[in-house]
Ligand code: ADP
């Protein structure tokens with residue numbers, strides 16, 4: 001039974017250790033549920049505030065909470081973050097010496113450590129040697145979707161976690177994840193053998209993330225766009241996701257030639273190289289990581305201001321999780337997705353080799369629909385996660401500049417007729433070359449310069465054609481034969497357009513005025529006083545972080561610094577009131593920060 005004053009106690013801990021004034025929606029219900037001994041499943045988007053849901057109960061209980069996390073490399077930061085707030089936590093993993101590990105375990109058994117992190121495989125190992133009864137209050141399973149084969153990120157090492165409940169039935173388990181459709185959700189409960197769990201599903205909307213999709217970009221356009229983002233946020237960081245290692249390397253090269261501090265992260269690197277990249281990113285030594293999808297899980301760096309998908313992700317779950325890594329502090333962040341039919345072709349290729357073709361093809365289709373959406377993207381996205389948004393968001397590209405449509409029947413007929421005259425044997429590039437009357441050798445040698453439509457679309461630039469052809473594919477007038485080297489075929493609907501039976505409306509190609517020159521971080525000095533103070537506070541934070549050997553955001557998040565700018569605290573008492581300043585950090589840091597602020601004023 002929960003103690004009647006549990007709510008008060010929890011709130012006091014929230015202020016004391018984290019410096020926050022109120023719980024977010026759901027957090028308290030989750031805390032109460034697990035404190036009453038009930039298994040609990042928590043679904044919240046990245047940045048929603050899951051950690052506090054198990055950390056506060058850990059401190060409310062007498063014993064220790066075991067936290068299962070998939071990535072050993074991040075445990076160190078998670079533990080440092082807790083320690084920085086004065087919370088006794090430790091991790092057991094293969095990266096530490098066995099003596100340290102045994103020490104941590106002993107301390108935890110004696111009740112001196114409130115949160116003990118370990119990987120699933122480590123837990124399985126320890127379960128054979130250690131009796132968890134008596135001193136463990138709760139198990140918290142992070143990234144719980146990894147246990148389900150239905151999910152998009154199945155990890156075999158999670159499969160054994162059902163043993164927790166089977167062997168230690170009385171100890172409550174809290175499973176937490178940022179992504180799970182209904183099927184996966186039920187599967188998590190089943191795989192973990194949760195007993196009649198309390199399920200909390202929060203809204204997945206992240207209104208502070210702007211959404212933007214740019215169709216058919218060229219390589220240089222992508223690089224220029226990313227360069228401008230970095231320029232806009234010189235002190236913050238961003239992530240570029242690509243589908244292939246080669247793609248990640250190539251963007252990384254483009255950006256470092258322009259003088260930006262960037263690095264790569266992909267499966268082709270050694271574990272040490274990957275850890276190094278992750279560390280550089282967390283510590284702010286690089287501004288950008290160019291990564292394949294393998295990057296980012298569990299990174300709770302708060303000042304990621306932008307995410308770019310250089311290629312289309314394989315499904316909306318991955319996409320949403322990846323963009324969710326931006327703006328975890330709740331402040332505005334920008335996300336952009338570049339997509340082209342080449343990506344669809346690549347992804348379809350992956351799917352054809354995968355085990356679950358049907359489901360994955362369907363998911364890819366929904367991803368494409370999102371990219372091509374003529375209505376508010378957030379509405380499309382949330383509806384995919386079964387959530388209805390009853391208004392337009394005004395923070396996506398469709399809301400901000402709705403596409404202009406025109407009667408594109410003539411353009412469509414040109415393209416369709418060229419496909420047929422070329423015997424339905426050509427791909428997109430050749431089609432555009434024919435339409436534009438290119439004199440490239442391959443085209444001439446195949447005799448395509450002799451067909452009637454050769455050069456009829458000369459007045460429309462290449463990128464514009466690519467955009468229109470994409471739309472025709474999406475509209476179902478053209479099919480891509482993935483099994484025949486991606487040749488284009490005219491569908492029944494396409495034939496009707498050709499005959500003039502139906503008209504087609506196309507979205508006017510949006511010219512991008514983005515090819516402006518940009519070079520590496522020319523830092524403009526902040527003009528208004530608030531910005532200047534913010535920037536000085538950041539420098540102080542960086543100094544302290546370097547001295548203590550921890551990432552800057554573990555000293556204070558940007559949001560906390562912003563609150564300092566707003567409140568300009570001069571005394572210890574005033575400093576304590578800043579959001580994100582708990583007891584430990586107040587004692588430790590009030591002096592340097594208030595001194596800086598008083599000098600500034
Ligand atoms: P998740 O694990 O769900 O991705 P986190 O637990 O890392 O999210 O929380 C995201 C951010 O929100 C963190 O900076 C965290 O300190 C902050 N946060 C969580 N709960 C609260 C709260 N009640 N009030 C203010 N900030 C909060």
Ligand code: ZN
Nearest residue numbers: 376393396399
């Ligand atoms: Zn919108």
